[in-house]
Amino acid sequence: MTIWIVAEALSPKSVFTTIEALTPAQTLASQSGSALCGVVLADSEAAGRTVADALAVHGFAQVIVGVSPRLATYQPQVYAAALAKLIESRQPKVVLVAATSTGSDYAPRVAYKTSAGLITQAQNLAWDNGALTATKAGVAESLIMSMHSAAGKTVIVTVRPKTFEAPAANAVAASVEIVNLSLDSVASGTEFVSVTAEAATRIKLEEADVVVSGGRGLQAPENFALVEQLAEALGGAVGATRAVVDAGWRPHSEQVGQTGKTVSPKLYVALGISGAIQHLVGMRTSRTLVAINRDADAPLMKQADVAVVGDALTLVPKLIAKLKG
Amino acid sequence: MAANIVVLMKQVPDNTKLRVDSALTAMPAPGGPSPVDMMMNPFDEYALETALRLKDSWGGDTTVTALSLGHDSVKALLKKAIAAGADAAFIVGETAPLDGFQRATVLAKAVQTLVPDAVLVLGGHSSLDEAGHQTAAMTAEALGWPSLSGVKLAEGDTSSLTVSRVGDGGLEQHRMTLPGVLATIKCDYELRTSNIKGVMKANKTDIPVKSLADIGVTLPSATTTLIQLSPRPAKAAGQVITADGNEDAAIDAVVAYLKAQKFA
Ligand SMILES: Cc1cc2nc3c(=O)[nH]c(=O)nc-3n(C[C@H](O)[C@H](O)[C@H](O)COP(=O)(O)OP(=O)(O)OC[C@H]3O[C@@H](n4cnc5c(N)ncnc54)[C@H](O)[C@@H]3O)c2cc1C
Numbered sequence: 001m002t003i004w005i006v007a008e009a010l011s012p013k014s015v016f017t018t019i020e021a022l023t024p025a026q027t028l029a030s031q032s033g034s035a036l037c038g039v040v041l042a043d044s045e046a047a048g049r050t051v052a053d054a055l056a057v058h059g060f061a062q063v064i065v066g067v068s069p070r071l072a073t074y075q076p077q078v079y080a081a082a083l084a085k086l087i088e089s090r091q092p093k094v095v096l097v098a099a100t101s102t103g104s105d106y107a108p109r110v111a112y113k114t115s116a117g118l119i120t121q122a123q124n125l126a127w128d129n130g131a132l133t134a135t136k137a138g139v140a141e142s143l144i145m146s147m148h149s150a151a152g153k154t155v156i157v158t159v160r161p162k163t164f165e166a167p168a169a170n171a172v173a174a175s176v177e178i179v180n181l182s183l184d185s186v187a188s189g190t191e192f193v194s195v196t197a198e199a200a201t202r203i204k205l206e207e208a209d210v211v212v213s214g215g216r217g218l219q220a221p222e223n224f225a226l227v228e229q230l231a232e233a234l235g236g237a238v239g240a241t242r243a244v245v246d247a248g249w250r251p252h253s254e255q256v257g258q259t260g261k262t263v264s265p266k267l268y269v270a271l272g273i274s275g276a277i278q279h280l281v282g283m284r285t286s287r288t289l290v291a292i293n294r295d296a297d298a299p300l301m302k303q304a305d306v307a308v309v310g311d312a313l314t315l316v317p318k319l320i321a322k323l324k325g
Numbered sequence: 326m327a328a329n330i331v332v333l334m335k336q337v338p339d340n341t342k343l344r345v346d347s348a349l350t351a352m353p354a355p356g357g358p359s360p361v362d363m364m365m366n367p368f369d370e371y372a373l374e375t376a377l378r379l380k381d382s383w384g385g386d387t388t389v390t391a392l393s394l395g396h397d398s399v400k401a402l403l404k405k406a407i408a409a410g411a412d413a414a415f416i417v418g419e420t421a422p423l424d425g426f427q428r429a430t431v432l433a434k435a436v437q438t439l440v441p442d443a444v445l446v447l448g449g450h451s452s453l454d455e456a457g458h459q460t461a462a463m464t465a466e467a468l469g470w471p472s473l474s475g476v477k478l479a480e481g482d483t484s485s486l487t488v489s490r491v492g493d494g495g496l497e498q499h500r501m502t503l504p505g506v507l508a509t510i511k512c513d514y515e516l517r518t519s520n521i522k523g524v525m526k527a528n529k530t531d532i533p534v535k536s537l538a539d540i541g542v543t544l545p546s547a548t549t550t551l552i553q554l555s556p557r558p559a560k561a562a563g564q565v566i567t568a569d570g571n572e573d574a575a576i577d578a579v580v581a582y583l584k585a586q587k588f589a
């Protein structure tokens with residue numbers, strides 16, 4: 001029985017998530033006596049080996065690199081065909097794929113192609129009589145769903161970045177196997193044209209350990225300077241509610257919530273945010289929550305580890321000054 | 326040339342009305358009887374709007390067909406889609422819980438039999454209830470068509486589209502040959518509202534309910550099963566600091582907490 005963790009060489013984010021996924025995968029492997037293997041999809045052997053090396057630093061002892069020049073840009077059907085070919089020839093039991101924008105896009109196609117089960121955005125993984133079970137958030141993160149995979153089938157599981165803590169670095173000499181994939185006959189139907197990098201913020205919202213978000217309680221767009229300064233003082237990224245994004249105070253790329261981004265930082269600071277369910281679902285898995293709101297009864301204040309009742313416009317400058325100390 | 330666009334629409338529990346302690350122990354079938362209010366999956370509203378905008382630009386005899394798999398009470402939702410500008414709608418009546426693989430198998434077959442001239446299928450990026458992130462791409466695989474998810478904008482003609490999707494490194498542009506499938510997230514444009522004419526048209530439009538046999542599909546066996554739905558464990562009450570008149574003391578307490586947690 002084998003457990004795979006898949007990374008795409010063109011998506012550095014998938015490589016981080018792959019390393020994080022090693023944590024639950026190691027537990028699953030030791031409970032079932034399974035072998036653990038990293039899988040890299042790359043457009044060249046060199047690119048694949050670079051990722052394999054990064055994985056080896058974290059303890060991946062075995063890495064399969066699937067190589068094809070057709071993997072140079074992201075094309076869903078080509079990526080799906082590449083992973084499906086590897087799965088079909090080796091029949092792993094569990095295939096973990098990073099639930100990044102790329103992984104989430106092609107994993108369902110792979111599942112359909114290989115008749116494998118698919119559990120997306122899994123949080124807790126466990127064995128149940130030889131079948132994998134996983135929990136995931138349902139009904140906009142209000143409830144927990146427990147999913148059971150059919151026994152005897154491969155199951156593909158996607159895991160969101162920052163769901164698991166990466167294991168400490170534990171460098172090993174990995175055995176790297178290069179597999180040349182022949183994908184010439186795979187129809188694509190899509191052609192990658194270009195990518196416009198998101199406005200170069202210091203830290204990406206979804207990757208930040210600290211997120212400082214502001215809402216309508218900040219009263220005016222210019223007061224978001226306070227959010228930015230506090231984020232800077234804490235080494236974090238800036239987030240916003242839909243109310244202020246819709247009002248044009250902040251770009252959509254900063255929106256946290258149901259129709260924005262899902263974040264899971266170690267610390268979430270909410271300034272003048274009421275905590276509508278649509279906002280909550282985007283930040284509920286944050287490890288600690290500090291909220292400042294004039295209204296002690298705002299829903300988000302009830303969720304906070306530290307709820308400060310007061311005026312954000314008075315308190316935040318003091319907080320920044322004190323932190324800069 | 327007549328081009329047809331299919332929009333996959335799913336009814337989901339309205340999570341604004343759902344209390345954490347609500348007695349939801351099974352996932353309500355899309356459109357089926359439920360202890361909570363149901364609403365259209367928010368991303369599907371953008372899928373519909375994207376379809377209507379393409380219809381506006383393609384002109385001629387382009388039609389937009391809404392398709393929902395679930396309980397037949399989903400009809401009210403599909404009437405709304407017609408009032409907003411869709412031309413036709415179908416329900417595939419099946420209320421058993423289906424996994425993504427089964428659902429894609431059925432939806433692909435429904436597209437092939439009910440809307441054989443479809444050049445584009447639009448769905449939501451993910452559904453609020455199951456957060457599947459899969460139905461659109463799996464349906465595309467079942468149809469053998471290309472697909473892209475995380476879509477914010479699609480423009481072009483009936484043979485190919487330029488698609489903007491949110492990728493890992495920023496906003497990506499892709500060209501997609503049709504027929505194909507797109508899964509939309511929240512787009513930057515406003516949703517249109519229905520007018521009186523639309524509502525009258527919706528009232529007159531018959532929405533057929535098809536069975537799995539009608540569309541000639543036999544369900545494959547499930548690959549995953551939902552075995553339990555449970556409330557998220559309640560969070561322990563936190564520390565409340567009232568700043569009124571004691572702003573400096575309040576900030577000292579916050580900083581002490583941040584230091585203790587090693588954030589400062
Ligand atoms: C389909 C759908 C999808 C949605 N998706 C999202 C989403 O992705 N993300 C999202 O955020 N929202 C989303 N919303 C909107 C959501 O319902 C709320 O309207 C929104 O989150 C409210 O934003 P807010 O907290 O900034 O504003 P408000 O709800 O107006 O809250 C402002 C808060 O600031 C406090 N306040 C006022 N003045 C001060 C002050 N001086 N100091 C301190 N506190 C102060 C007030 O007490 C209040 O609690 C969605 C809604 C729908 C219907």
Ligand SMILES: Nc1ncnc2c1ncn2[C@@H]1O[C@H](COP(=O)(O)O)[C@@H](O)[C@H]1O
Nearest residue numbers: 333334394448449451452457458459460
């Ligand atoms: N039962 C269904 N009927 C119609 N469309 C559906 C159904 N289930 C899922 N979809 C479509 O697939 C999208 C994503 O759902 P999912 O991937 O299952 O979370 C939804 O936004 C719909 O567009």
